[in-house]
Amino acid sequence: MLEVEVIATDALGDRSYVVHDGVTALVIDPQRDIDRVQQLLTDRALTLSLVVETHRHNDYVTGGYALAAAAGATYVVPGGEDITVGDRTVVDGDQLEVGALQVAVLGTPGHTHGHVAYVVSEPDGSTPPALFSGGSLLFGSVGRTDLLGPADAEGLTRDQYRSARRLATELPDETRVYPTHGFGSFCSSGSATGGDSSTIGEQKQVNDALTTDDEDTFVTRLLAGLDAYPAYYAHMGARNKQGPSEPDLSPADVTDPEEIRKRIAAGEWIVDLRERRTFAAAHVSGSVSVALGTQFATYLGWLIPWETPVTLIADTPEQIADAQRQLVRIGIERPAGSSTEPVAALAGEDGPRSYPTANFADLAQRQQAASGQPGHGHDDGHPWVVLDVRRDDERAAGAIPGSVHVPLHSLIERIDEVPEATLWVHCASGFRASIAASLLDRAGRDVVYLDDEYSSAVQLGLAPS
Structure with missing residues (x-):
């Protein structure tokens, strides 16, 4: 039995996967907040054997190292990536076993130089194999190829094209495709189609890398279509190289109104999570509106000068906790403080500001x-x-x-x-x-x-x- 459980992180447009045979599991590309994975493993009564990475991630801080350590599982990383932790490195052609399942490693450079994909199958072939393609073959397109800098972009784009076509050539049409990126992530490129599921056969009909027969044409189009990506990406690789620890999601310290006003005067960021029209109607002078939702962490991380202390304002403690969870995924470890007091109390003698x-x-x-x-x-x-x-x-x-x-x-x-x-x-x-x-x-x-x-x-x- 080959079962795939999807853990979606809609806020970043990514997915992690728990793959198992009903008893033993491997986890692929887990996000930083590993409690979601741990809860699923507990609910399914699964024993975690392997945690594997397809590449050194640029859009989030991995939870792989911490998850493997907590479970006593083997942490597997691509041998061609600059990662200094890991119990085992793998390269193209390596084979792994997880319970009754077989895992084949395929080298798929393009999104990064050392990127690998994993093909999980049952020995008797009773169900179609499952391809975990990371940032290689996405639904409709491929992962972007410029995250390591402009000097590497063209070469990686050519690698990406060849990797996608290798997967389409070597794997049967019924192979199920499970990418990490491509669900709104800035790591995707081209005309990513999203969706809940796909196969190699379907991708042959719709994927840019598989429907464009000329490599030069593909390279030109992909590079021309790449635009800005979040500034916080620059900090993710260094964190993932060294094996990030489990995050602290305990409640943020409560900050009183006077201290909030002092922090604003000192140039710190006071971020208001409330609905955007509510902020416009009344807010603390000097605070910044980033409404809590699926785009919250992406844009706060993109805009805030890195390592600037951030204090969160919201209506409820639950909203503060949601924001914390989103922020640890991109390496903003702890808010400097929080408040759920009414804006009138926080604004002081001058009262709230507003704009139409x-x-x-x-x-x-x-x-x-x-x-x-x-x-x-x-x-x-x-x-x-x-x-x-x-x-x-x-x-x-x-x-x-x-x-x-x-x-x-x-x-x-x-x-x-x-x-x-x-x-x-x-x-x-x-x-x-x-x-x-x-x-x-x-x-x-x-x-x-x-x-x-x-x-x-x-x-x-x-x-x-």
């Missing part, structure tokens, strides 16, 4: 009153301008004429480029614009937060379709 919210229909009305000047104008002599904080690739696909473009991930460094005007801030859905509006408000700028879908701007004729 609007939608694209409101912007259309404002633009009509500005004598048809697209993207900017004057209101009673005071200038206003539309600020687009989407990525470069989104901007290239269409934009509001006359708007100013500074991607969110560049905003802090490029804030001096933002015009002195009332800023109508938008993105594609409102989430990134909420963060940008709070950062601009923190810097003393006048903002109007556009909490709306960019498609509304197109429908209203503010932007080309």
Whole structure:
């Protein structure tokens, strides 16, 4: 019996896997918060034998080393990766056994130089084999190839193409495919399709690397399509090289209002997890809005200067705990503090700050009153301008004429480029614009937060379709 249990980490767009024969298990690419894996093993009454990594991860801190140590299991890492811990290293052609299951190691360089995939099968072939492809063959595409720097990108892209095609050639069509990345992760590239399941046969019909017959064409397209990825990625490899310990998820210390205001004055980050319109209506001056949700850790980790202390504000302790769990996955170990007190109590004598919210229909009305000047104008002599904080690739696909473009991930460094005007801030859905509006408000700028879908701007004729 070959069973695969999926542990999805939607916040990072990744999946980990528990593979077993009903008695003995191996775990592939576990996330940092290993208690989820441990609970599943307990619930299924499984004995953990092996913990394996497909590569040295760039988008999260691994839980593999800690999980193996806690269970007394063997920790297996690719021999071609720069990892200094591990009970066993494996390379192409190696074989492992887990209970009644056989595990074949296939070298699949491309996402990283030493990347490997694992093919798990039953000796009698009674069920189709399962391919755990890590950052190699994803659903619809492959893992991105530029995370080790521009000098390696083209060579890795060629490796990635050949690795994907090797998997498609050597494995039967009925082989089930289980990638680690590709479910919203910035580690994916090309037209990743997502989905819950796939096979080698299905991927031959839809995967960019398998439907593009010319390697040079594939390389050119993939490299041209790569855009920015989170800044915190730069810190993940070093952590994963040395074997990260189990995280501390105990409740964060409670911080009183006076201390929160002192921390803001000292330049620390006070991050408000509440709903983004709630923040706009009333917040502590100098705090930053990053609403708790599936994108929380990605964007906080992308924007915050690394190792800056962060204190969390939320409505409930459960929200603080959720945020903590997301943050340890990217190496932000412990919040400096937390508070669930009302904003009025935290804001002090000056009271809460606020800024207006609007939608694209409101912007259309404002633009009509500005004598048809697209993207900017004057209101009673005071200038206003539309600020687009989407990525470069989104901007290239269409934009509001006359708007100013500074991607969110560049905003802090490029804030001096933002015009002195009332800023109508938008993105594609409102989430990134909420963060940008709070950062601009923190810097003393006048903002109007556009909490709306960019498609509304197109429908209203503010932007080309």
